[in-house]
Amino acid sequence: MAITRRELITNIAKAGVPAAVAMTVSTETLQAENLPVPNAPVGLMYDASLCIGCKACEVACNEANNTPPDTRGDGLHQSAADLNDLTRNIIKLYKSDDGSVTSFVKRQCMQCFDPACAAGCPFQALHKDHETGVVLWDGDKCIGCRYCTITCPYSVPRFQWKGFDPVVTKCELCSHRLAKGLKPGCSSVCPTGAVIFGSREMLLLEAKRRIKKNPGRYYQDRVYGETDNGGTQALYLSRVAFADLGLPELGPESVPARTLRWQKRIYQYFALPALLYVGLVQVIRKNLKGHEQEAHERAEETGLRAQL
């Protein structure tokens, strides 16, 4: 006999009441929850209007990270088309359709406050450094699933497609140099000061000072990264629209906070799945009991061994 309506409703109610309580409880904790903020976030501030596109930072980046130059383009020049397994940092040129407006843009990891790559990383290979807030990659924990290349809204992490021991390449803000008291490779060689390194607080002040000093010079008189995607530690100033430079307008809420809200709530403390499990065990135990009885009766009747 199929389940009766009365039973269905009772079962739903039985499972639903504690479930609803658990949901409410967990929702409150989530609302109070804040993103863990690094103690001393450091970052880069890039002013596209000052960049002359000399690409000295690209060379310095490879040197600082002990990576061979990517000469796969023509076999001679370091000329990567985009970020890739040998390129953590790249200068690109934006040109409007009629060619009247141009701007360089430096692309590297944005070091988000709430990084989507780390939110999706199954075993915490990508994680935020508690001190500096840099998003670091741990090769001992990475399973090479490439989920980070799907989730990062800036398409920063890159996977090494060749070889049996592939790595994920992304800018880690030259953390090994920071530990020695040195600046990151790119900012230490920039001839025009287009990219500067410092604590995020100081960089934000400097960016706002530039906007105040030159009203109308910068797009929307706004610093990209101050609140975008929940705030990033790499900040951008530009004359042209940020979206044209490959920095999408994501709003003040970070991608994980916006998209994984329900995922987080449902799995909070594992309370809801556990309740559901207990409910299922009850229902199935009851249904199995009757079934076994019937199966044995049928076996006696037909002389064939019961199949359960």
Add this chain to the structure above:
Amino acid sequence: MSSTTINNVPIPKTRWERAVPVYGVTIFNPFFIGLVAMAGLALLLTAYRELAGLGPVSGMNDKFGWGIWKTFNVTVLTAWGSGAFSVGIAAWVFRRKRLQALMRMAMLTSFLAYACGLFLLGVDAGRPWNFYWILFPWNWNLHSPLAEVAICMSVYAMIPLALENLPVVLERLWHFDESFQPAVERIEKALHKFFPWIIAAAYLLPGMHQSSLGALMLLAGNRVHPLWQTPLLPLLYLGAACFMSFGCVAGTTMLCCLEWKRFMDMEVLEEAARITAGLIFGWTALRFVDILLRGAFGTAFHFDRFAGVFWLETFFITYGGWLLLRSLKDHKARTMYLGYALSSVGGMVYRFSPTTLAYIPGPKAIYFPSTIELLVALGFVAMGIAGFLLAVKLFAILPAPNQEWRDMAHYFKLRKPYIRWTKYFNFGFFGDKLPTDSE
């Protein structure tokens, strides 16, 4: 010999009452050998992939980080093979008792789909040696949908799903030799004691990871086309898995009945069709309401490939559902099979779209699987089919009337001396009381 129910109503001859192996056919026929060869080739190619890396063997690139190994063999085929979850819930939680006849088919197809999918997931991972972190819960990222999928899927396939399939193997051993019977009965008794806990886990875990597979693409944000990207993706993925897997279980059973000349119990199949049609139309309604509420319906009328894929999905799924409804009226197995097949194909396209067809990582990004990638993907599918053919011939999986079991016993009675002599593990001895000639 007339079977009757308690109310003395005669049981129709076609009624599925018992799982019976496919007997009297060769296992190693050319088709099977072809499948094994494909699977073998795929295994050789995976060895090459482990040495050369993913780039040389696949069409994956910096823009499309995921290829068909993940997006088809895992995302699509495990959904198609989640019959142990959907049919199981209908049979055991909602007490659609007649569907229990399909449970062994459901559990076998699920196990094969998950085993092949998980194997390929390991091949697809760039640094598979780090999978050992799965054993250290404090290192899990509990809010990551991918961690949820990886952990939950492997636990499900290795523990509840494997244990669900164990009784079939035990039964085979019980019938194989009388000396095994006491030990087998002891194990069965212990297993039955824990069955409620095992089965409940087997329904909870797929519900979790089949929805988390949808949650995977939530983090991709705007890069998934608005017709697919919705906060309801997890629910829609789960719903699609439900109706697809009904199609897989019932459709495959019908195909097997046709191939091996078994009776089709239309009562069971129609119950399954009724549920599937209900799921399909409920799911489609939910999807359209969601698209309308998000205001994305306009994009369905743009002249581009996204709108094309969307209408293709919708057509396959709803036409399949309509055919299923029609089969309830005209009682034709042909209409019903077509309905199952079309709705499953539509569901497959839906599950495939957000990761590949409707995924837009950049204006010029393009992905097409390479030959080796396709061969490996097909090889793993072939492995699953070969496993299925082997299992239905070695174990009692396919449902049949009780008479079929007696026919089989007669069949082997004639060949018993030879089989007992060689100890040939091919339905040697079924140990049952055979009906005498007078019966």
